[in-house]
Amino acid sequence: MKNIFPLLENPAFTKELKEQLSLLKNQKGKITVSQFYGSSKALFVSEIFSDNNHILILLPSIQSVHELAVELSLLGFTDFVVQIDDFSKESIQERLTVISNKDKFIAISTYEVLRIKLPSKNELSNRTTTITAGGEPSYDELVEYLNLLNYNKEKFAEDPGDYAIRGSIIDFWSFSEKMPCRVEFDGDFLESIRYFDSDSQRSLNKVESVTLAAIIDSSESNESGNIFNYLDSPLVFASQFELSHFFSPSDSEKEEESEETIEIDASIREELYSDRKKTSSIEDEKPKIENQFSLDDLFAHNCRWIIEEELEQSGNRINLQISEIQPINSNFELFFNILSEQRKKNNQIVLAVENELQVRRLIDLLSEYKEELSEMILSGNIKVAVFPIKSGFYSKPDHLFLVTDYQIFNKPYRTKLPGKSKVKKSRIKDLASIKKGDYVVHQNFGIGMYAGLENIKIGDIEQESIKILYAEGGVVYVNLNYFSLVKKFSQKDNIPPKLSSLGSGEWKKTKKKVKAQIKEAARELITLYAKRKSSEGYAFSSDSIWQKELEASFFYEDTPDQSKVTEEVKLDMEGRNPMDRLVCGDVGFGKTEIAVRAAFKSINDGKQVALLVPTTILAEQHYNTFKDRLARFPVRVAAMSRFQTKTQQNETLEKLEKGEVDILIGTHRILSKDIKFKDLGLLIIDEEHRFGVMHKEKLKSLKANVDSLTLSATPIPRTLNLSLLGARDLSIIATPPPNRQPIYTRVDIFDIKKVRDWINTEIKRNGQVYFVHDRVQSIEKITGFLQKYMPSVSFGVAHGQMKPAQLEEVIYDFLNKKYHVLVATKIIESGLDIPNVNTIIINRADRFGLAELHQLRGRVGRSDRQAYAFLLVPSLDSISKKAVKRLQAIEEYTDLGEGFNLAMRDLEIRGAGNLLGTEQSGNIDSVGFDTYMKLLDEAVEELRQDEFKDVFKDLPKQIERSEPTIDSYFEIGIPKGFMPDQADRLSFYTALFSIMRLEEVDEIKEEMEDRFGKTPPIVERVIMTAILRYHASYAMLERIVIQRNRIALILPKGEKESFYKEKFVKLLEYVNVKYSKEVKLVQTNESLKLEMTNKINSPEGILKYLIEFVGELSKIISN
Secondary structure, three states: OHHHOHHHOOOHHHHHHHHHHHHHOOOOEEEEEOOOOOOHHHHHHHHHHHHOOEEEEEEOOHHHHHHHHHHHHHHHHOOOEEEEOOOOHHHHHHHHHHHHOOOOEEEEEEHHHHOEOEOOHHHHHHOEEEEEOOOOOOHHHHHHHHHHOOOEEOOOOOOOOEEEEEOOEEEEOOOOOOOOEEEEEEOOEEEEEEEEOOOOOOEEEEEOEEEEEOOOOOOOOOOOEOHHHHOOOOEEEEEHHHHHHHHOOOHHHHOOOOHHHOOOOHHHHHHHHOOOOOOOOHHHHOOOEOOOOOHHHHHOOOOEEEEEOOOOOOOOOEOOOEEOOOOOOOOHHHHHHHHHHHHHOOOEEEEEEOOHHHHHHHHHHHHHHOHHHHHHHHOOOEEEEEOOOOOOEEEOOOOEEEEEHHHHOOOOOOOOOOOOOOOOOOOOOOOOOOOOOOEEEEOOOEEEEEEEEEEEEEOOEEEEEEEEEOHHHOEEEEEHHHHHHEEEOOOOOOOOOOOOOOOOOHHHHHHHHHHHHHHHHHHHHHHHHHHHHHOOOOOOOOOOHHHHHHHHOOOOOOOHHHHHHHHHHHHHHHOOOOOEEEEEEOOOOOHHHHHHHHHHHHHHOOOEEEEEOOOHHHHHHHHHHHHHHOOOOOOOEEEEOOOOOHHHHHHHHHHHHHOOOOEEEEOHHHHOOOOOOOOEEEEEEEOHHHOOHHHHHHHHHHHOOOEEEEEEOOOOOHHHHHHOEOOEEEEEEOOOOOOOOOEEEEEEEOOHHHHHHHHHHHHHOOOEEEEEOOOHHHHHHHHHHHHHHOOOOOEEEEOOOOOHHHHHHHHHHHHOOOOOEEEEOHHHHOOOOOOOEEEEEEOOHHHOOHHHHHHHHOOOOOOOOOEEEEEEEOOHHHOOHHHHHHHHHHOOOOOOHHHHHHHHHHHHHHHHHHHHOOHHHHHHHHHOHHHHHHHHHHHHHHHHHOOOOOOOOOOOOOOOOOOOEEEEOOOOOOOOOOOOOHHHHHHHHHHHOOOOOOHHHHHHHHHHHHHHOOOOHHHHHHHHHHHHHHHHHHOOOOEEEEOOOEEEEEOOOOOOHHHHHHHHHHHHHHHHHHOOOOEEEEEOOOOEEEEEEOOOOOHHHHHHHHHHHHHHHHHHHHO
16 A cells, blocks of 8 residues: 555655654653644554554544554554454453464554553463464363353354354354354364354354463452553553543543432333342443543553644644645535645645545546646646545645545545455355244145154155144145245234145135236236336436536445446436336435435436425435535425425425426325426335325326336345346345444443433534333333433434324424434334434333344434444343344344344345235235245246247246155265254255255355364265256256166156157157167156166265266256
8 A cells, every 4th residue: 555655655744753753762751743634643653663563542432443443454554453442341351362462563442441450461361272273172171171161052152152062063252252263173183273253153264273261250350450561662642632631530420420319200110120129230341440540650651652732732742744634525616726726835636535436536527627637637746546544634844735535525434344254154044044833834735833853754764854734733744855845934024824724725726816916916017117118218418527526425435236226227317218217225225325316417407306205204304315415516406295384385386397496305295286397307216115006106107208216225035136027127235335334332221320421422412312212101201201310401202102293293303403312112213314313222122123123223323423322221131142242243234144134034025015016915924925936936937928928038038947856765864963953954954955056055065064064975965966956957857766776767747848849859869869778768657757777886876877967968958
């Protein structure tokens, strides 16, 4: 990174400071300097790092810690940066172990780290052991040692202090490590060590050694140390203002209120405290705090200090001669004037941007904005380069004016690096896991209840089979071959379904009825699509300079998904056919931004835009968003809903007809007859599924030749996306913007003083707060209690039992900042998006599911401010550490584990129902989601082949596959000794027997070996059988029977006309030419089969031969 600008190799502004530092050598002392503006501190640290082994940088907030860590990492110091940003005991122990094991590092923390009492360095090293590959201990010794350290034996190691044993593999999560470790033995030889991801349980990277430590318990530890015991004559960066502020007692400490004075009404006590006596507080999780020390004590440590003096006090302050750059806030006229002035002064101008896309955008933007800027860029007077620091500065001694795109567009800087080691996704976690007692659907027999895996004798051999219970005592055993026919029953409301009766024929009737209705819905969609493709609309012109400026000024970095979808939408608009695109993406993934860009494109061509939303509140929200986002452009935005008076509405109607309103945002009111556009170019619909049938009819007439863009927050299942290919243009945004601020989440016990602090802190920065309390009967009392202790704060109350108009009124007032705090039930979890609310307090978080907490927490963190989520529980035992960890891990949007797969599943079910119309939701409930998807695929395929052949002539034909079964005389299966857990075995069987691509087999095998060790021969047979089944399905075989002396391959039944018309002759010719001696074609009453004598003794040999033979047949048939 550093060689981009020779100017920054050895900047002049640091010269005097470096000289002073070299005089100090390793003696203690302090140097005062003027303020480090912008990213000058990060650049200075990168300059001096080679001469300083231990650097500690103290900063005022966690957010600034994360931002500096990202900057230094991008400057090439990833391996040396250690963030101390979490002061829980486990995290502190892990961080201390990291810095104890590093010779050189840059530790970054808040000032809080100075107060914390820590175990001494000796105590830490005495409690920590290093385990090395190829070294000690043996298998049994390691298990014994883990027990000695009081680690908990679990099924999976998912938390610090857990360990799990599976065959030759031992997983453990040491208190001294950031991630869990997997140790694999060969007998007693320690073969390999690797870290793994606790959620997917997949290995990440091999390492030579790991540490294993006992937890440092406060009751046993003397905690006499502090952070300086771990630093060897370090260089410490601090601010004079922050230090003096840190050592003066805060107001809240002065007015400390004793708990006894807080009176709580008995009726709400249990809503806050449950029945706890004074339980252990969350504070017990934190190290002890040292209050009795002063600034002098601090400077007595053997350190060299660089102290920034914001205002000169000491008289010997070094003036760095750097200054801040004035805010630009996307004002290009101001920016142009600043650059011209810098050029006159002969300063070198450098524009540092985050990536190549922004380089191109910025150069285009500036070149088109002013001719002079274009010349300055071409002549090299302005350099634009990728250098992703947070903010620039002006350095007088260097004649350097450095400014970043974060400053130009006032965007938040990222607080975490994009994950480098991509977690391998578990193939197995993808399958909604089935537990005993769950409802399942067998495609042929209907809805039953899963009763576990049982060994059943089939012929001479035993094989694990699924046991399913049906109505009236019916039982079905499903062997391995048919596992893919069994799916977990999932539907919208999780109401227990009615079990099917075996042999009654009702299941067949239900499937037939549902399929007919699906066909009808799909027919309507396809007809509409075909009609639109043949009509002509308005072709918009290509992007203007304003369009480029709007897109470059987007608050967040564009994700690849977002760039792709923006391009898709713009290309549709520039095409001759009217656009009808659906954009799906989770809340906060940037759908609205795509709508803003499309609307602006339409306005650039003098066309009006209508934005239709389902609720008054959403209309108000979008109105604010569009107004803010387009504030710098001459765009006239108007809203039309209950909140506008009759006079305002009439005025808007007049202006609309004259073309004096560019964007009209409103509820179904804008579909009324009296609304007349002068020249409508684009219709944007948010959450279309929430409109009734009548409104949809009106929409259809509007849509006929106007471009339309629909937004949906419910994710659409991938399978549905494929089956509707050619019935709707779909775009999916699946990734959040990388510089979205993470939400700090902490779990605590209800304490009115803390709640008051959190609320006041948010109000001080002009923000607002959600307080979620999910009990309507006590919500007013809770609000009264909060009001009593915060008389100056204004509270609003919102819950689902209020009249809709009253509820809207409250939320409208909150949106317009009439209340500081909205006390609400969980009705806020869907669709309320208020950027000014950045603190959410959830009372009795233990009563919510993880998915609900995820949804609620997503209501904050919608702007560039740091957001906070506080989960209040009556006692710490009521919410597991695992749940908290999971919540914090959501941040990373990695594989979200089973709970979230199920939550995603609920959303997908909703999404599928929404896309195909509400009447389809009932159908999903009657057959289950997976069967519904299968029927949908069949229905769409039939329509493609028959009625709509012409519409789909350009689309590739779907490849046919059968569902073959394989019967063998030898055992295949996954032994309990190798994989003890029944749910794991079922998941692996199902994954293997439902593969769509051959590469999946390698992925599944790799995961199996990663988690359970080397696969025994019987498991290898399962894997080979799955490969054989895969080839057999493409060869359209019904069944393969392997006996000791004979093998039969049964061909499809006679009614499979397409097979016998197109493929059978090819297959016969191939067998006759290549295998005429070995293979005979035999006809029985029922079917045709290929028969051969079995001359191979070993099961593995037979499977290998058949994989080759059937693989050849499948190729012949597919060509």
